Amino acid sequence: AQKVTQAQTEISVVEKEDVTLDCVYETRDTTYYLFWYKQPPSGELVFLIRRNSFDEQNEISGRYSWNFQKSTSSFNFTITASQVVDSAVYFCALSEAGIKAAGNKLTFGGGTRVLVKP
Amino acid sequence: NAGVTQTPKFRILKIGQSMTLQCTQDMNHNYMYWYRQDPGMGLKLIYYSVGAGITDKGEVPNGYNVSRSTTEDFPLRLELAAPSQTSVYFCASRAEGQGRTYFGPGTRLTVT
Numbered sequence: 001a002q003k004v005t006q007a008q009t010e011i012s013v014v015e016k017e018d019v020t021l022d023c024v025y026e027t028r029d030t031t032y033y034l035f036w037y038k039q040p041p042s043g044e045l046v047f048l049i050r051r052n053s054f055d056e057q058n059e060i061s062g063r064y065s066w067n068f069q070k071s072t073s074s075f076n077f078t079i080t081a082s083q084v085v086d087s088a089v090y091f092c093a094l095s096e097a098g099i100k101a102a103g104n105k106l107t108f109g110g111g112t113r114v115l116v117k118p
Numbered sequence: 119n120a121g122v123t124q125t126p127k128f129r130i131l132k133i134g135q136s137m138t139l140q141c142t143q144d145m146n147h148n149y150m151y152w153y154r155q156d157p158g159m160g161l162k163l164i165y166y167s168v169g170a171g172i173t174d175k176g177e178v179p180n181g182y183n184v185s186r187s188t189t190e191d192f193p194l195r196l197e198l199a200a201p202s203q204t205s206v207y208f209c210a211s212r213a214e215g216q217g218r219t220y221f222g223p224g225t226r227l228t229v230t
Contacts, residue, residue, distance in 0.1 A: 004160075033217045045208065045221040052217065091160060097217070103149055103168050104212060105176065106219055108160035 002027045004094050006109035013082055014117050021077045021112045023092030034068065034075045035093040035106070045091075051075065053097070082116045089113045120144050122222035124209050130228045131199040139194040139225050141209030149212040150192040151176075151219070152184065154205040161208060167192055168214075199229045 003026040013019050025034065036048040049059065051068050059066045063080045079086050092109040125140045143150065148169045153161040153176075163176030167186040181203060183195040192211075196203060209222040 006160075035219075037221075043206065043226075044223050047218060047220075050217045095217070095219070103151075103166045103174065104214075105151065105163055105166055106153075106161070106210075108153075108162075110160045111158075 002029075002094050002096060002107040004092050004107050004109035006092055006112050008112045009110070010113040010115065012115045012117065015084060016081050019079050019082050019086075019114060019116075021079075021090050021092075021114070023075045023077065023109060025073050025075065025092070025094045027094060027096060029096040031097045033095045033097050033104075035095070036066065036075075036077050037091045037093065039089040039091065039111070041088070048077075048090075079114070082114075084116050084118055087114060087116045122209055122211050122220050124207075124222040124225050126225060127223065128226045130230065131196075133199060133201065133229060135199050136195070136197050137199070137227075139196075139207055139209075139227075141192045141194065141222060142190050143192075143209075143211040143220070144190065145211060145213065145220065146189060147211035147220075148189070148214045150186065151210040151212075152182070152192070152194045153208045153210065154178065154203075155208065155224075156205050164194065164207075196227075201229050203227065204229045 005024045032053045034051045038046040065078045067076045089111045091111045093106045122143045151166045152164040155161045162178045165184040167173045207225045212219045
């Protein structure tokens with residue numbers, strides 16, 4: 001069975017500080033996808049990134065960066081120079097991608113609420 | 119493309135009432151899903167479908183039913199609403215073989 005753990009329930013920072021969100025996952029599948037979604041106060045889910053289990057390269061997109069470490073089953077997310085607009089709940093999710101993974105269903109972590117104060 | 123659309127956006131039900139949450143996608147995706155999000159929690163899978171005529175239970179299926187008569191539509195039925203079903207419901211879809219899942223805007227349901 002799949003499991004995603006986001007140990008930090010809430011993080012509060014002052015604007016321009018960096019913030020790192022932890023994500024640890026468990027899966028028996030050798031082929032899988034990892035995701036991060038943002039849920040702003042308006043409630044919709046905003047896709048941020050998808051990472052294939054075969055690609056361990058770190059990725060940077062503007063102020064966002066992701067660190068994927070297969071050895072520790074972690075997929076951490078860092079926001080550099082945080083802004084008030086980054087205030088949201090962030091979810092890490094896992095989807096098995098192998099042939100036997102019926103439906104490629106997403107398993108979500110519990111989410112981390114980020115509050116960026118001006 | 120409208121993507122994944124859900125109706126209604128908000129609904130208040132009384133205990134014991136029934137209702138159907140509608141979900142439609144226009145991306146010709148084979149896979150569709152229903153998730154619920156309880157306050158302060160992550161999303162949990164209720165039901166999913168890998169194609170028209172095929173549905174299967176997720177993690178929390180009790181109290182719900184689904185059908186998939188077309189590729190586009192995946193309605194979720196609540197037969198006897200209970201306060202424990204107060205939640206935000208998200209419909210989602212994904213193309214087979216593709217990695218990304220697309221979510222609808224959600225339906226906020228309150229059962230009193």
